[in-house]
Amino acid sequence: MKLWVTPNGDRWLCDECQEQYEKEIEEEGWRVAFEKWEPMLRCSECGHGDVDVFD
Numbered sequence: 001m002k003l004w005v006t007p008n009g010d011r012w013l014c015d016e017c018q019e020q021y022e023k024e025i026e027e028e029g030w031r032v033a034f035e036k037w038e039p040m041l042r043c044s045e046c047g048h049g050d051v052d053v054f055d
Contacts (some may be wrong), residue, residue, distance in 0.1 A: 001041045001050045003033040014043040014050055021045075 002018065004011050006026055013021065024030065040047055 001043065002035045002038070004030045005033050006030050011044040012041055013045060014048060017045040019044050 001012050004013055004018075004021075004025070006024075010033065018025070023029075034039055039048060039049060
């Protein structure tokens with residue numbers, strides 16, 4: 001999961017949603033603040049996490 005710094009505020013995006021926003025990322029100059037693999041983080045767009053937690 002990457003934390004993107006955008007003109008409208010910071011957003012966590014998973015790799016799948018990042019592909020959907022490639023045009024905005026390039027046009028608006030989004031930058032990655034950092035990347036983190038944390039089971040509790042959720043994507044701002046789809047709500048899913050990068051890491052699947054099995055019970």
